[in-house]
Amino acid sequence: MPNGRPKLVVVGSTNVDMVVQTQRIPRPGETVLGGRFTTVAGGKGANQAVAAARLGAEVTFVARVGTGPLGRQALEGFHSEGIVTDYVVQDPELEHGVALILVDQNGENAIAVAPGANGRLSAEDVQRAEPAFAEADAVLLQLEIPLAAVERAIDLAKKHGKQVMLNPAPYTPLPDVLLAQVDLLTPNETEAEMLLGGGEAGHSGIAGTAEELLRRGVGCVIVTLGKEGVYVVTPERQYHVCGRHVKTVDTTAAGDAFSAAVTVRLAEGAPLDEAVKFAVAVSALTVTKVGAQASLPTRAEVEAFLPAHSS
Ligand code: RIB
DSSP: TTTSEEEEEEOOEEEEEEEEESSSSSOOOOOOOOOOEEEEEOOOOHHHHHHHTTTTTTEEEEEEESSSHHHHHHHHHHHHHTTTOTTTTEESSSSOEEEEEEETTSOOEEEEEEEEGGGGHHHHHTTHHHHHHHOOOHHHHHHHHOHHHHHHHHHHHTTTTTTEEOOSSSSOOOOOOHHTTEEEEBBBHHHHHHHTTTOOOSHHHHHHHHHHHTTTTTTTTEEEEGGGGGEOSSOOEEEEEEOOOOOOOTTTTHHHHHHHHHHHHTTTTOHHHHHHHHHHHHHHHHHSSSSSGGGGHHHHHHHHHHHHOOO
């Protein structure tokens, strides 16, 4: 980190989010009349890359954008955030990823993703980015891309002695051999239980679930709990950090923002407690605005929010 800015490699998805705000999420077979329709940049990987860049990291993004204007727009968006796109491939055939998102009056959402080009991000695409892995302070991953790409990213990170941060969303079954290489895992409660229960959510409680993930070899587990904050479990201790009180408008990308923020602060050398408090503030700010990348705060916005709201 010679210039004081941590270097991150983010490997993941990029989508266009088509968002409709509704009073409530419809039941199967039901139609509800919604409010505003917006189109915003999203995708779990891209959200994490943009969040980290706005918080001050030098980010190299490894991804596949779609053919056509949506892919080009996404690429321009990454450039305008100062993200290195040397390893973003424009797929010659497949459309850009699209997420259909409903956001209800409480800010909760329901999301369906058509992966498009994300589904063709390959181990070879990731392998080409090895020089960036060699330079990085940490590697940040999620699961909206093929598992082979995630596995190659973990192999490269470990080959070069880098920390691996994995946000296991959307839920995908993971072998223990992969979990054992993850330094920091940031599931929500359901994802944590499903990872252990072969896709079924169990009832072992947050602490029990996180402890079992540690037994399987994960270095540290931070379970995100929405407005309740997060529960942190390390081999030495476990503790709860409360969420910030804010007016929730849209929770989309709150988890992405949290994972990126905790990774940035840890890569800057901050202690875990401080990194977690910072990341809780970042995700709180994210839920106060509509949209995924549209809602991600800058470092200056977080610094301004932190002192007034730290407990
Ligand atoms: O985590 C939020 C993201 O999930 C959205 O931006 C959407 O694209 C889906 O990938």
